[in-house]
Amino acid sequence: RKEVEQDPGPFNVPEGATVAFNCTYSNSASQSFFWYRQDCRKEPKLLMSVYSSGNEDGRFTAQLNRASQYISLLIRDSKLSDSATYLCVVNNASNYQLIWGAGTKLIIKP
């Protein structure tokens, strides 16, 4: 089993719709959680950190469920520019390694 698992997609979503995807992690000792966005043939860029209480940044909402060991990303009122691959990232407190999921591909259609 992979340490961080994501549905690879693609998720094909009409512009303006709401889309959500999850990421599961296997290490219960994981401490920090992030969502990164990666455009085709570009480097990953931090989208948002995920806090225990959940957090929102504009149209984006991230949630953490420690009991079930998953994090989620919700995108409201999706834009064409949201089309990208969204990478789930988990860090263990014991070291500085970030463990990356393989990403979920999102395609927003006009």
Added chain:
Amino acid sequence: GAGVSQTPSNKVTEKGKYVELRCDPISGHTALYWYRQSLGQGPEFLIYFQGTGAADDSGLPNDRFFAVRPEGSVSTLKIQRTERGDSAVYLCASSPGGTPVEQYFGPGTRLTVT
């Protein structure tokens, strides 16, 4: 302010050759990370530097891979006796401190071993 830069952007080499990939982190960032990413996969951790020293090199796949950061700024990833399986995008990231929060990535070097 300049971001993380990597050179070359593309490198094609023959199997068995030696290659060096360079990373210039953001000025003042003490932490530097190397990853590699294959198509359809997330970045795979290779090595982490805090200052000049390699704090964690557990991700290096074998002894053909080596990285240095002699002055605590620029880092070079060195691959000896390249194999076709080494073909990937090699990403460098830096962050202000020792924690992994908000790593800033360079554009990567696309390595192709023929």
